[in-house]
Amino acid sequence: MVKRISALVLAGALTLSLAACGGNNDKAAPSNEGGSKSSGEKKVVKILHWKQENINKAMEEINADFEKKYPEYKVEYTTTGPDDEYKQAQRARITANDVDVLADLSGMRLSPQDWTPGAKTPDWQQWIDSGLIADLSGQELVKNWNANDIEKAGTYNGKVYAVPTGKVAMSGLFYNKQIFEDNGLKVPTTWSEFLKLCEDLKAKGITPIGVAGKDVWPLKLPVFALQAKILGGGDQQKWIEGVWKGETAFNDAEAVEVLDKMKTIQDNYMIDGFMGIDYASAPAIFATGKVAMLADGSWDAPTIATANPDLKFGYFPVPATEDAAKNASFVGKYDVTWYVAEKGPNKEGGLKWLEFFSQPENYTKFVKAAGFIPTQDNISTDSEFIDNELTPYLGDFELAYEIMMINRENVGEHLAAEGVHTEYLAPGGQFKTAKELADVQQKEWEAAAPR
Amino acid sequence: MYPFGKGFARYIPFLLLLIPMGLYLVFYFGPSVMTVIYSFTDVKNIPGSSMKFVGLENYYDLFYSGNSGERWRSIINTLIFMFIVTIVQNGVALFIAVLINQRLRGDYFYRAVFFLPVVLGVAVVALIWSMMFDPMSGPVNMLYEWLFGYKDMFFASFTHAFGYIIFVQIWMYMGYSMLIFLAGLQSVPKDLYEAGYIDGTNKWQSFRHITFPLIAPSFTVNMLLSIIGAMSTFDIILATTDGRFNTRTMAYDVYKETFRGSLEMGLPSALSVVQFLIILVFVVVAVRQTRKREVEY
Secondary structure, three states, X not given: OHHHHHHHHHHHHHHHHHHHXXXXXXXHOOOOOOOHHHHOOOEEEEEEEEOOHXXXXXXXXXXXXXXXXXXXEEEXXXXXXXXXXXXXXXXXXXXXXXXXXXXXXXXXXXXXXXXXXXXXXXXXXXXXXOOXXXXXXXXXXXXXXXXXXXXXXXXXXXXXXXXXXXXXXXXXXXXXXXXXHHOOOOOOOOHHHXXXXXXXXXXXXXXXXXXXXHHOHHHHHXXXXXXXXXHHHHOHHHHHXXXXXXXXXXXXXXXXXXXXXXXXXXXXXXXXXXXXXXXXXXXXXXXXXXXXXXXXXXXXXXXHHHHOOOOOEEEEEOOOXXXXXXXXXXXXXXXXXXXXXXXXXXXHHHHHHXXXXXXXXXXXXXXXHHOOEOOOOOOOOOOHHHHHHHXXXXXXXXXXXXXXXXXXXXXXXXXXXXXXXXXXXXXXXXOOOHHHHHXXXXXXXXHOOOO | OOOXXXXXXXXXXXXXXHHHHHHHHHHHHHHHHHHHHXXXXXXXXXXXXXXXXXXXXXXXXXXXXXXXXXXXXXXXXXXXXXXXXXXXHHHHHHHHHHHHOOOOOOXXXXXXXXXXXXXXXXXXXXXXXXXXXXXXXXXHHHHHHHHHOOOOOHHHOOOOHHHHHHHHHHHHHHHHHHHHHHHHHHOOOHHHHHHHHXXXXXXXXXXXXXXXXXXXXXXXXXXXXXXXXXXXXXXXXHHHOOOOOOOOOHHHHHHHHHHOOOOEOHHXXXXXXXXXXXXXXXHHHHHHHHHHXXXXX
């Protein structure tokens, strides 16, 4: 009965969340229609996306414009909770052929290679292999996008299947310009400068860094900088291939250095009890000046600006090594990436919509609201943050470890989800030194080797 | 005499029975059996994808892979969870049920208060306790600091999070067990207590020798419900820690592998089968033990 009650509650929660999605559709739908069925002769385009307020608003505007320009279509824009909840919705809708356009959380990634025997095939690739995704190659709309980005994040087996709508930087720290100025501090360019900066802040009684440890994944962000610049001597790809082939290891000197540097930050310079801060409240902690820096992705800049419109803040890459030139670039990923369903109820409408979305004037609206680094050429975002804080470090934009790393199936929790899980090194975690964690990781990696 | 006539008519009851039987087979028994079959295959959550038998590979992956350490911890966590929840929940519930059964003033009020968390539901309860246990500004931490000069990380603590989840689970379902005990207590004939009183029993003796044996059926029910309930709990874990900080149980792993893992359904099926077997063992043992104690005067 206890079980039955929890099942009931869950069922209730599910219905509620579905109802919430329903509410969203209504908002997106034009209100000049009478009943819901009066659009009988209109062809519905079903778009699936996750909840992210700034982006959802821009999407609703674009959808309304689309309906105005092509009155024969009606857009049904559904949003679910982010991350896992979204992945679940994605799977359900695409396998039921109940969606025309769907977003993925990132560009194409984690596709098995010849050096990754036994690696899991990611969802998007299985969908394409099962013929569920429309081939976009040859479509006019593809030409609007930067060819390099399409190649990197939207091409599979020589065919274009997806459109990545923007890049985000993940490996940086937001910093409070006022606090830096008041204390005569400069943006650090090397690891030792960075440590010095943190010590200076501490000496003045200012907490150096905040991070949302409770959600765990934000801890990965500074680690991405360390991994990209340290592993394989700065060639992450080489290190990742090496770990599959047994040439490098999770407990080799470079990997331990990554863990050790993150441990130094976590033990000394992060706000007390950072493992208890959840992601939603982290921007407020930074925006109210409780910490001088915040480890977060560039996508959160609009949220920080909203939390305190007067705050002057910048963003710099975590300086992972002593080589200032090497440190001076961001690591990141492609964000929202659109796929069109091959077997959806209205493939032709889906393509039409994506073509409309790809028009520079519509895309500009989207990318401005999202705060992404554009993946179309010659787009002006009018964003001081992107122009002044991100652009200087975009020269050698590299993809983050979690995008490049291909995990073995059933790898242990200390390596799961393409991360190295420094939360286990945090005060309160069960590993006292970086080496201990690294050894466990290597053991788990070897135990997960394909038989 | 057979009441349904002769000829074809005598088969009508059986034909009518076929309807619920069919529904049961299709919607309950079928999926259960399919889970067992799937656990030996590499079936994927994609319609039309091919499926082949892989023997015991999924089971092998469960216990001899990079994450087998976690699997064992999930099993141990599940057992810890079950034992503590079953014992404490029923103990506290029995105690409170006996208290409330004494015709107190406002006993309906107390009953409602203790039963309330059951009605609230997991999501609300998780939200309440996440706020109570907020490490930065939660009231419980303020209390801890004031009393012991110590601060806890609660649901973000590798060592304590699981304990707090057990506490919340007991808090949530204690009222349910209490209600079942209360029903049992009220069915104990009053004359037995009078007879005992004449024989000079004290309060403890009358509880030990009259009440306790007579509510044994409620005990059996409560034991079973809490064992099965605790073993298959994943919702409260999902809503509080989401399996982080060493709080995963088998049921949580099944949920996670099924809905958030890869598209492969073989491994989660194997996990469900293992979970089912463990629950089965404990339920059979528990039923045998408690049935032995049931008496009638």
